[in-house]
Amino acid sequence: MEQMVVRVTDGRSAGTDGFDAFVAARGDALWRSAWLLTGDHQLAEDLVQTALAKSWRAWARVGPDSFEAYVRRVLFTTYISWWRRKWRGERPTAELPEKATTTVDTDARNDLVAALADLPRGQKAVVVLRYFEDLTEQQTADVLGINVGTVKSQCSRALTALRSSPRLQREDNDHE
Amino acid sequence: MSDEQWLREGLADAVPPPPTNPDRARAAERLARRRRRTTSLAVLGTVGAVAAVAVLTATLTSGGDDPDRPDDQTAADPPPVVECPPIKIHDGTAQGSAIDQPDPDAPGAVPEGATSARLCQGPGTTFEVPDDALVTDVDGLVAEVNALPETGEPEVCTMDLGPGFRIAFGYDDGSTFVVSGQLYGCRTLVVGNGYRSEPEAAQAAFLARLGTQ
Known part of the structure; x- marks a missing residue:
């Protein structure tokens, strides 16, 4: 059956449509990383939307192939450099997600995530990029604007801290 | 299992399902427009009259507050990690x-x-x-x-x-x-x-x- 595709532009540009499609396709993936960084549903949504807002204007220049890497870099650097000042109380999002965000995050925060939350922001960002996003050391360095040696040392420190975390030791003991 | 593999699997298992948010793109757009206005006001309030003249001049020369301008320099700038200025x-x-x-x-x-x-x-x-x-x-x-x-x-x-x-x-x-x-x-x-x-x-x-x- 022949299908007729009706494109509803609503006065919006093709670039904006592309941005919308990107957000629809990759927004949840960005949210997952943001949740690991923040440990909170709404803060994760705020972080994603702030990163998207900062990146929105660059859509036409960066293009669809490179835009995810661009947004990811904005998301992580925003988290690292602005967290302390911007995210303690201010919620820049006017629109709340459809789903209620009163989920008790502690239920989802297993001991590993709780231990992750104890890491310094820089180490936490490296861990999420390396072990959740599966980026290489070089790609992680590029995202965070640091050198590969720093990525290695941050990873090493983070793994040492996680290994020695009482939360994870307790988990190990529970399974013994 | 190595520490790295344990970490990969643990993180993947820990993340909850994202909330449904069909308005995410629109909300980001609105936030982008608000951010620009808010940033301009914050700069004006912080650095006073001299900086205010500079901001207004920059705004005028960039053609106003139309975020859809393709030649908008704010849009063209990559996420900044500052570089050192050159020196001889x-x-x-x-x-x-x-x-x-x-x-x-x-x-x-x-x-x-x-x-x-x-x-x-x-x-x-x-x-x-x-x-x-x-x-x-x-x-x-x-x-x-x-x-x-x-x-x-x-x-x-x-x-x-x-x-x-x-x-x-x-x-x-x-x-x-x-x-x-x-x-x-x-x-x-x-x-x-x-x-x-x-x-x-x-x-x-x-x-x-x-x-x-």
Whole structure:
């Protein structure tokens, strides 16, 4: 059956449509990383939307192939450099997600995530990029604007801290 | 199972399902438009009349507040991790330039909102600059630099030569602000339109934060 595709532009540009499609396709993936960084549903949504807002204007220049890497870099650097000042109380999002965000995050925060939350922001960002996003050391360095040696040392420190975390030791003991 | 594999699997298992949010793109767009207006107002309120003239001039020359302009320079700037300004080095001595002198049109303090900072070579003898930019607690560094005592133009300077440094601050809109310190001679830190004392404190503040980053 022949299908007729009706494109509803609503006065919006093709670039904006592309941005919308990107957000629809990759927004949840960005949210997952943001949740690991923040440990909170709404803060994760705020972080994603702030990163998207900062990146929105660059859509036409960066293009669809490179835009995810661009947004990811904005998301992580925003988290690292602005967290302390911007995210303690201010919620820049006017629109709340459809789903209620009163989920008790502690239920989802297993001991590993709780231990992750104890890491310094820089180490936490490296861990999420390396072990959740599966980026290489070089790609992680590029995202965070640091050198590969720093990525290695941050990873090493983070793994040492996680290994020695009482939360994870307790988990190990529970399974013994 | 290796630590790395354990971590990969643990993180993948820990993440909850994302909430449904079909309005995410629209909300980001609205936030982008609000951010631009809010940022302009914050700059106006912070740096006063001189900066206000600069902001208005920039706004006028960029064609106003139409975020859809394809030639919008704010849109063209990549997420900034600031780079060091160039500096010429002859016979082991870095040469100063206008960037190391007070600029009467600049504010007298480092503007708030910096998202990255780099310790760079300044005029004087060379030293090993760190490879990494500072991206954590940059606002704390800004506050510490701005808390250094303001001084007038130096009147008494020794004739020695030593290392000079710059700290380049980067902002979300791609702009930069550079302070220039001399750890010799007049021992001043040039910040915007004036001088401050204790340049070594500014350098130490940067290095301390970089060490814990």
